[in-house]
Amino acid sequence: MALGASRRLQDGVVAVETMTRFALAVLALASGVYTYLGARTILDGSPTAVFFAAIIYSVSVSVGIYAFWSYMARFYPHITSRTGRTAMLAVMAAGAAMIMAMSSWLNAAALAGSSAVEQHLSETVEAYTADLDRAHQNAIAAQSLLPDIQRAGERFSQLAGVERQSGSLTGTTGSGSVVQLLTQMSAQMKSLEGNINGSREQVADLFEQGQKRLEAMRGLVSAPGDIGPRADQFSTEAVALTGVVSSLSQTSIAPSIRRAADDLAIGFIAPVPDGAAPDLVNRQNQVMETVKASVSAQSKALAKAADEILSRPTVGERRFVPLSPAGAVLEYAGDFIPAWAGAISIDLLPGVMVFILAVVHGAIRRQEDPLPFAERITAAELLQALEVQRAVSASGMSVEQATAAMEKPETSQEDARLAELKADEVKADEVKADENTNIRSLDPKTRRDRSHEDR
Known part of the structure; x- marks a missing residue:
């Protein structure tokens, strides 16, 4: 029975020998084709030079793969010593690593290179979107101070009107030094309010430009056709969007508000009391001190709010880095595991056949060794x-x-x-x-x- 099984295994090895060679040739050819497609994406030069360089490289890869696995299939199954097997396994591991280094990653680039570049463009769009939103938020953050500035300006204006009509502050009607001071503070607040409103229109215009750039970039990511021209146009849009983001970062009115808040306290100039009576002069001085304290408090509040806005992290300048299909496949390898698995399997599948032959030859030796010579x-x-x-x-x-x-x-x-x-x-x-x-x-x-x- 053992002799019959051994004979059938030997017949099977002989029967699949041609098929084994054919399979090795087909797998080596397929790997060479995909290597050629991947190599063309990373070579520079004239079309003719790129064509011949890719052809020569892919042919070399195909011949190397076929020769290596042919040697392994021919010799490894017949080595019986532990030292020899260990040495051959080390050689096989080294050869597999070399094949992956010279072929598998290019195969992956051919299989999923365009998708990897699109993935790179998509993530770049998301990053630019976040930059634009953050720059816009920083630019309009100062506008949150507008209600406080408006209330302060209206309060100074109302006090000036009341003092002018009824003299509720000094007890004397008319446009004296107190009315003049209150009107001056109201005018400063109105000026600061105008600056904030002016920056709002500029920020809105820049943000709209950025949105249009982002829309064009998203369209390029999902558009059909070759990825190369789309990536070039995407790079142009990215450069323009970078300029928009930089302009938004420089449009923030927060630094101007911070300086204006300092000027309110430091540049406070009280007019000379113009009252005829000493008592009126004394009342005017008291009102001016009160106005000065109110301006100082308003200045501190504005300065604190401006400092909070200025303490926000600024938007750094982002540079778009174009990637070739091969580089994108390496950069986003975790997102394209099936493509990598196929690219590696097409190169290392012959190793499975080598191990099958080794197992079969080992079974033949085990079945024949115990038999006497007359039965073998x-x-x-x-x-x-x-x-x-x-x-x-x-x-x-x-x-x-x-x-x-x-x-x-x-x-x-x-x-x-x-x-x-x-x-x-x-x-x-x-x-x-x-x-x-x-x-x-x-x-x-x-x-x-x-x-x-x-x-």
Whole structure:
């Protein structure tokens, strides 16, 4: 039973040998094709130079892959020692690493290079969107101070009007030094309010430009066609959007508000009391001190709010870095695991066939080793052994000489013929000797009886 199973395994190995070579050739060719497509995406130069360079490289890869796995399939299954197996496994690992280095990543670039570049463009759009939103928020953050500035300006204006009409602050109506001071503070607040409103329109216009750039970039990411021209146009839009973001960062009115808040307190100039009576002058001074304290408090509040806005992280300048399909596949390898698996499998699949052959040959050796020689010898080997035995008996040659003569028929045909002729002569002599012996052994009576019978 063991001999039959071993024979069937040997027949199977012989039957799949052609298929194994064909599979190795097809896999090597497929890897070469995808390597060619991937190599073209990273080569620079004229179209002719790129074509021939990619062809030469891909052919070299195909030949190398076919030769390497052919050697492994031919030798590895027949190595039985532990040291030899370990050395061959080390060689196989080194060869597989080299194949992945020179072919697999280019295969992945051919399979998923365009998708990887689109992934890069998509993530770049998201990053630019975040930059634009942050720059816009920083630019309009100062506008949150507008209600406070408006209320302060209205309060100063109302106090000036009340003082002018009823003298509620100093007890004396008219446009004196107090009314003049309140009107001055109201005018400063109105000026600051105008600056904020003016920046609002500029920020809105810049933000709208940025939105249009982002819309164009998103369209390029999802548009059909070759990824190369789309990536070039995307780069142009990215540069323009970078300028918009920088302009938004410089449009913030917060620094101006911070300076204006300092000017309110530092640049406060109270007019000289113009009252005729000492009592009126005293009241005017008291009101001016109150106004000064109110302006100082307003200045501190504005400065604190402006500092909070200025403490926000600024938007750094972002540079768009174009990536080739091969570079994008390496950069976003985690997002394209199926493509990488296919690219690597097409190069390393022959290793599975090598291990299958190793397992089969190991099974054949295990089934044949326990059998005695008489059960393992084939009919052809038995006939060859008989011929060696005849040659040894007939010519007196040693077993080694007879075996060498049988293994080298082209160089020993004449010797074999001479041995056969000599063996025939020996047999003829033996026959004649036997006949003479038989004749002499007959007695005279028997010969007379035979003569009588003949007569």
